[in-house]
Amino acid sequence: MMNRYERMPIPQTEADVAYLDGEYRIRKPGTYVRCAVTGQPILLEDLRYWNVDLQEAYASPQAKLQRLQKVAPRRA
Numbered sequence: 807m808m809n810r811y812e813r814m815p816i817p818q819t820e821a822d823v824a825y826l827d828g829e830y831r832i833r834k835p836g837t838y839v840r841c842a843v844t845g846q847p848i849l850l851e852d853l854r855y856w857n858v859d860l861q862e863a864y865a866s867p868q869a870k871l872q873r874l875q876k877v878a879p880r881r882a
Contacts, residue, residue, distance in 0.1 A: 820847075825856040825863070841865035843873050 821836025830853070838847040842862035855864040860877065864870040 818847075821850060823850075823853075823863070825858050825861050827858055830856065839863045841869055843869040 818838065819836040821832055821839055822834035823839055824831040824833055832850075836850070838849050839853060840846065841848055841864055842857075842860070844865055846865045848863055848865050853863060855867060855870045856862060857864070857870065857873070860873070862873065864873065
């Protein structure tokens with residue numbers, strides 16, 4: 807039996823997110839997204855790094871840099 811101060815646990819589900827300039831829009835509710843580089847879950851409240859053009863989330867600035875180095879055209 808629960809008392810009035812206890813809460814039901816929130817299920818951990820993956821969200822579907824549209825990444826915009828400086829913000830994001832949640833298309834399907836959830837509690838996290840996955841890093842495009844590491845596959846690590848990122849809680850929505852901790853989401854700080856994403857790419858609008860690629861529509862990808864990143865767990866850290868290093869992960870974003872690693873991804874951008876792979877997709878950026880090589881300079882001569």
